[in-house]
Amino acid sequence: MNRIVVPLALLLFLPLFGLAAPFLFPNFSTHTDLMASGTLSHLWNFVLGGYIASTLVLIFGVGLGVFILGVGNAWIIASYDFPGKKVFEWALILPLAVPTYVMAYLFVDVLQFSGPLQSALRTLLGADTLWFFPDPRSMSGAIWSFSFCLFPYVYLITRTAFLERSGRLIEVSETLGYSPLQGFIKLVLPMARPAIFAGMALALMEVLADFGAVSYFGVQTFATGIFKAWLSFGDRLAAVQLALGLLSFVLLIFFMEQSSRSKLRYAATSQSKPLPKVLRGKAAYIAFAFCGLTLLFGFLLPAFALLQLLYQQGFSVDARYFDWLRNSLSVSMVTAIISVVLALFFAYAVRLNAQLAWVNRLLGFGYALPGAVLAIGILSFLEIFQLAWWMSASMLVLVYAYLVRFLSSSLQSVEAGLTRITPSMDGSAALLGLSKIQILRRVHVPLLKRSLITAGLFVFVDVMKELPATLLLRPFNFDTLAVATYQLAADERLAELALPSLTIVLVGLFPVLILSRVISKS
Structure with missing residues (x-):
């Protein structure tokens, strides 16, 4: 597991490498030189x-x-x-x-x-x-x-x-x-x-x-x-x-x-x-x-x-509303599921080896990356290998951008849940002959059910609201509720943006209500 953690974490930092592309590759731009760029x-x-x-x-x-x-x-x-x-x-x-x-x-x-x-x-x-x-x-x-x-x-x-x-x-x-x-x-x-x-x-x-x-x-x-x-x-x-x-x-x-x-x-x-x-x-x-x-x-x-x-x-x-809703729900659901799996993987790896704690702290930096910066980094990286066409072919690039941006929020929730599971439980399970993977599957996952659901929910809502990265990285004819709301507002069609905007707000209320319930109990 330790051999996979570091390469997988570094994979989520490729956008930063893309931002350095103009300095590492002099021929990065095919139409102009860096210092002579008119713009x-x-x-x-x-x-x-x-x-x-x-x-x-x-x-x-x-x-x-x-x-x-x-x-x-x-x-x-x-x-x-x-x-x-x-x-x-x-x-x-x-x-x-x-x-x-x-x-x-x-x-x-x-x-x-x-x-x-x-x-x-x-x-x-x-x-x-x-x-x-x-x-x-x-x-x-x-x-x-x-x-x-x-x-x-x-x-x-x-x-x-x-x-x-x-x-x-x-x-x-x-x-x-x-x-x-x-x-x-x-x-x-x-x-x-x-x-x-x-x-x-x-x-x-x-x-x-x-x-x-x-x-x-x-x-x-x-x-x-x-x-x-x-x-x-x-x-x-x-x-x-x-x-x-x-x-x-x-x-x-x-x-x-x-x-x-x-x-x-x-x-x-x-x-x-x-x-x-x-x-x-x-x-x-x-x-x-x-x-x-x-x-x-x-x-x-x-x-x-x-x-x-x-x-x-x-x-x-609007006849397009259900397409916007379907696109938003699909990309949000896929990202939420993958982010929860990755968060569980990274958090459990750190539990087994405390020396890998720096990896999770490094992953927390992704949330600080603005969507526009993240998108430019990804586009620049794809430009190096002439792979920008991937964006128009599928939503994989978009999901990757969301994972870089929002993985830290699900990781924090899973880590908080793991701290409530005492190491003695791991020792008892090991004495019963369970392997590390079996301990994760049969002990930790059932106890982390609430934390995993909360982590997925927060990522789901963040993806639903994300606009800059979606505008730059979405495939052709793949408009989400956030993109549709922005485009309708740019056209001054404010009455038409009411339904997609209200949908985003209603979805965003779920994690807020969870927080409010915790506050009211405390």
């Missing part, structure tokens, strides 16, 4: 600075947004008791079920000039235009949408950190003369800093990986530049260069996040659970309003907007 020169001279500036502004804005929403809601839920708390503590993770590109389409549809909000205000004020109303298709609109979609990453991790703090920390701060707010800022917040940054890093990596939302908002980032260079200009070299630029941003955030996770132990100084402080009157109203507005803008309004669009469409079903 690359144009990008460097005119738009690269804009890509960097837009990416930095987007990261800063979304980072601030998810910090306010995630930390604020986590502190309120963890520290106080007020009407509606039992619902909010699990409902605040529902925005994870809404893909960022769907949120972007709905945000613009509601707030644009012909949308219901501006139309109502113009009628109310008797005005033809609202000069003071901000343009929803802008950087600020993108920051708003991303923040409300991705803040649950910060909320989930930070809430746990707040629950694990000392039960008397705020009381101690009050004896030192601090107000509750000062105690939170000076004591609680610094202790939870590693957890907060870990959640923010996960959210920001999703921002960097996004293409559908930023392209719809007209924000020029590295992801949109990669698609323009490859699809519009047909310049592979420029696309590779931009992919490497985006990868540098991701690597920086990834290693900072890993560093923060290594310091999570500093966020917990006691196992005692604090008793939540009961809020009444104005304080309870403020807490309810903050959590309620977050849930309203993050999930309830988008869900209502989708249902309204579906109603406007007359609940009619």
Whole structure:
């Protein structure tokens, strides 16, 4: 088994080799030289600075947004008791079920000039235009949408950190003369800093990986530049260069996040659970309003907007919808099954040989790869061996890309399940004459059934929502629900995207409801 683990793991890193192809193979491009590429020169001279500036502004804005929403809601839920708390503590993770590109389409549809909000205000004020109303298709609109979609990453991790703090920390701060707010800022917040940054890093990596939302908002980032260079200009070299630029941003955030996770132990100084402080009157109203507005803008309004669009469409079903659904379900199911098998293989190999633990940590890097970067790496690798035609022949390349991107999520679930199986069980099974494979099949797999199902479900949903890699790597006439939603939005046919978007959201609710059940039990 050990002889297979390392080569199989390295197979999942071929896309990174593809990104290095222009430097390793001088004849990588058949139509131009690397340094003489007209597109690359144009990008460097005119738009690269804009890509960097837009990416930095987007990261800063979304980072601030998810910090306010995630930390604020986590502190309120963890520290106080007020009407509606039992619902909010699990409902605040529902925005994870809404893909960022769907949120972007709905945000613009509601707030644009012909949308219901501006139309109502113009009628109310008797005005033809609202000069003071901000343009929803802008950087600020993108920051708003991303923040409300991705803040649950910060909320989930930070809430746990707040629950694990000392039960008397705020009381101690009050004896030192601090107000509750000062105690939170000076004591609680610094202790939870590693957890907060870990959640923010996960959210920001999703921002960097996004293409559908930023392209719809007209924000020029590295992801949109990669698609323009490859699809519009047909310049592979420029696309590779931009992919490497985006990868540098991701690597920086990834290693900072890993560093923060290594310091999570500093966020917990006691196992005692604090008793939540009961809020009444104005304080309870403020807490309810903050959590309620977050849930309203993050999930309830988008869900209502989708249902309204579906109603406007007359609940009619596009003839292509069932093809989109079949394609999405088939590729998601195949990827989920393979990922669970591979995750079980890698996790069990590490259980048998702890020296292979570095392999699983290396596989975790795949989730940090944006879909556009991953696709460019795969296409570049196939170009070296003149095998790009594989994409049009089958969905194998697409499934491979999904495995590289999402294997780490199933691997974490399986590893967590294996930690609950004591080594004494393996020893007892070995004394009964079972081989290692038989122990895995007859002991571990039955005990890991719930973890395996959860791992497959999370991968299934991630594949259903994935857009950038699917756009670049899908076979001919193989449109998924995500691709169809993007294309309909690009054509401004928003009413028609209601059904495929609603399907993606409903599928995404399954793992979210599982998480919410775990939270409610805890």
